[in-house]
Every structure is written in C-alpha cells, then in structure tokens.
Amino acid sequence: MWYMVSIILGAMSVSFLNVCIFRLPKEESIVTPGSHCPHCQKPVKFYDNVPLVSYILLNGRCRYCKESISIQYPLIEGITALSSLILFMKFGPSLSYLIYFAFVAALIVITVIDLYHQIIPDVISLPGIGVGLLASLIIPQITFLNSLIGILLGGGSLFLVATIYQWFFKREGMGGGDVKLLAMIGAFLGWKGAILTIFLGSLIGSITGIIVMILKRKDFKYAIPFGPFLALGAVIALFYGQDLIRWYLYLNR
Ligand SMILES: [Zn+2]
Helix, strand or coil, X not given: CHHHHHHHHXXXXXXXXXXXXXXXXXXXXXXXXXXXXXCXXXXXXXXXXCCCHHHHHCCCECCCCCCECCCHHHHHHHHHHHHHHHHHHHHCCCHHHHHHHHHHHHHHHHHHHHHHHCCCCHHHHHHHHHHHHHHCCCCCCCCHHHXXXXXXXXXXXXXXXXXXXXXXXXXXCCCHHHHHHHHHHHHHHHHHHHHHHHHHHHHHHHHHHHHHHHHHCCCHHHHCCCHHHHHHHHHXXXXXXXXXXXXXXXXXX
C-alpha cells in the first residue's frame, strides 16, 4: 500500500515539475495559470492530467487539436514516479524520504532546463543549498558539519577547476551554474557524495562527450552541458554511494 502511495506522490508532483521546467527559464509564474496545450493553448482538464495514464488514454495527442504531446511528459512522469518508489524503498515512510525526493525532483528539473537552455536556474540551486543544510539538522543520514563541508568542497573544487580552466584556455569552460549545483549536491550528500558526484559526472560526461563528438563531429566544448551529468552522478551517489565507496576501499586494500 505504501509503495502505491509513493508512486502516486511521485506522479502527482510531476505536473508541478513540468510547469517549473517550462516556465522558470521564461521567468513566468509557476503558480498560475494551470497547464495548457502548447499548440492550441486550450487548458488541460484535470482528468486529462493524470500522469502516464492520460498519455496512454489520449494516445499521446491533445484532446482538442490532436497535436501530438511531447514524449518528454510521460518520460519525466515515469522517471519521477520511479525515483519516488526507489527512494521510498530505501528510506521508508520518513522525513528523509520526502527531503531526498525533493532533492531528486530538483535535479530532474535542473537536468531538463540545462539540456534545453544551457542554464541552471539560481532559483533552484541557491535555495537548494539552504534546504540541504537545514535538512541535515533533522535527518539522520547526514550531519550538519558534513553538509557544510559538502557545500564548500563541492562548490569550491568546481570553482577552482573553472577558474584554472578559464585562466589557462582564456575562455569559460564551466558555468557558475555548475558550481552552485555542486554546492547544492554537497549540501544534501555531504563531502564524500560531492566528490563521488564530480567523479561520476566527469566519467559519464566524458564518455558521452566523446561519443557525441565522434557521431556529430562537434567541438567537445559545445557538445553537451555538464549539469545533467552532475545531476546523474548525484543520483547514483545517493542510491549507491555507500556501496561504491566500500567497493573502492576494498579494491585498494
Ligand atoms: Zn492542443
């Protein structure tokens, strides 16, 4: 029963996430008005806004103008619901579950916005740093000190890399958005999680970058934004961080 609740909670928060994804980059209000079809502008009825189910029932098309609905919607709905379920299985019905779900939801929004607009909105990452730090006071998974060091080490190390890169190549390699994002990740995952996130993000990012470069013959710098890889690294660190660190220490005994 609880598993169902976690899936439903995950799925329900999706329409809010979608609204953030579309309106934050345009600096529109995220509270009003309700969702509408981007093609014919007709408001989406509440019974057509059931995550995943509506997409399937409507055959992936708008009820009114029959224009196809972007696959992005069911994709994000599925990923969010699944994240909610996995986090619930990990943390149970607890405050930790709610806080880490909010964290993952923020990462999903950041990823999609960064993919489309190559920016990471400060309105998510900066409050995120504060929320993560405050959360460390009430959840057992992380101490306040660990969260604080996570912010400084996470943000600081990327800031250092970005500064050295800029000084060396005379051009901006990494945005300030990535620095703030990693500070937020450090706030939620602590300093070990932040380091693991940089490692995983760089690894997955480099592999993907090389593949994209070969396939599309694009300059590495312009190939893809770094934010989504940091977000992905953070999610892996959150789910499997303890195991990965234990495995690493085991290998290096
Ligand atoms: Zn329509």
